[in-house]
Amino acid sequence: MNTPQIPSPTSRLAFRLMTADDLDDMAGLLGDPAVMRYYPSPKTRAEALAWIEWNQRLYREHGYGLWVVTLLDTGEFVGDCGLTPQEIEGVVELEVGYHVRTDLQGLGYATEAAAACRDYARDVLGAERLIAIIRPDNRPSQRVAEKIGLPLERMAMSRSGLPVQVHATAF
Template sequence: MPQVPPPTERLAFRPMTTDDLDDMAALLGDPDVMRHYPRPRTRDEAAGWIAWNQRLYQQEGHGLWILTLRATGEFVGDCGLTPQDVDGVTELEIGYHVRTAYQGRGFATEAAAACRDFARDVLAAPRLVAIVRPDNVPSQRVAEKIGLPFERDATSHDLPVRLYAATPIPTPH
């Protein structure tokens, strides 16, 4: 069983399983959630997303985890740490997707901060990045709030992105 970040005040983390397909297909298939991606994902692509994260748990010991509300267990989205190519270099990225109904309530920042701390304190990662599309201002704000300042414009998955990064990974004040 891969390690997961400890729960936050409002959120819990757990590994993705095939039982999460309905929730992940709805999340990744939502045009609002995926508006900064080339397109929403199909159900089959959501199944592939789960399988990719399960491989990452085996190979890396981490990936994107399911986010749930601690109080009710309700599905909120996913958040975690994945290796990503940026301009030909593999970087440890913090990524997140939050259901539309839960956006604007600080859940992405809360989850991302927990994953930042996990990367620093458990994985002893020397560097952490957030890869954000130029028009995705809310995610740029999340990166800055968790201590990843804008570093440079870059390319990832053949798309222009803004790279937010910190070396070493910051400790919250």
Template sequence: MAVPQTPRLVLREMTPGDLDDLSGLLGDASVMRYYPRPKTRSETLGWIEVNQRRYRQDGHGLWIMHLRDGGAFAGDCGLTIQRVDGVDEVEVGYHVAPGLQRGGLATEAAIACRDHARDALGVRRLIAIIHPDNVASQRVAQKTGLTLEKRTRDYGSGAQEVMIFAMCL
């Protein structure tokens, strides 16, 4: 399966071998501050397994990001199907390692995923589901070309109100 690439990042499918890096990322309170809570190591392994199923079933999922220069783990970014207001939507999502945040990597990866969704997968609409307080993620969505469309609680767990940024591709 083709995976998008960027000038500064190499993206690839997740494997169980990524558990240490992903556990550090998804278990970090600052990275997960807009989620109900950080993930445990066991939950992170489940995250990897869910994405491996997505690769097989949907042809995409969240991919591991490594820096081209030096190969350091940078986070994850990719495309997932999310049910919002009763409709299946393709979402672009991203988590960047704390030491690499605020350097444009999330935007670079999200743009590559947006273009991959349109050009390789034929997706015609892309969304991002963002917590209202997550201003940095809102900026990434806007730089990727998405605009605020609505607020909803009718998604996934629906535990809190989220903002839906969207664009037609």
């Protein structure tokens, strides 16, 4: 069992472990059709709870997962961001992922949070490589990946059979 840790706060954002108390916020985030427009469908409340439980399992098994992101000054919920093991074309790699509330998109929060998670992967976990798996039509997430130093590496097929871009960097 790994002791879960969190990335250090940024100038505007703080990270914390996801708990069942976050269900309302996570159900709102993952159930928002705008946030989930590049996924097969928005998540139900039950699926949002399963998302929280999946991250809690990742914390126990790996010491990391997706963390809740809040505004440093107010504690207001922003979204989630973190690191997860993801299988792409038969290989499990460390992925950075992020979701930001629709009304807070375009303010640089995803880039700021993802950069903190990239640094955490490199400096704390000692990861040798980091990827982001992104749908080809998801330009906002592609820009975040590029801004944090994960250029497009290749096209691939997701486990669900959807075409995706793999953005990657080696440390």
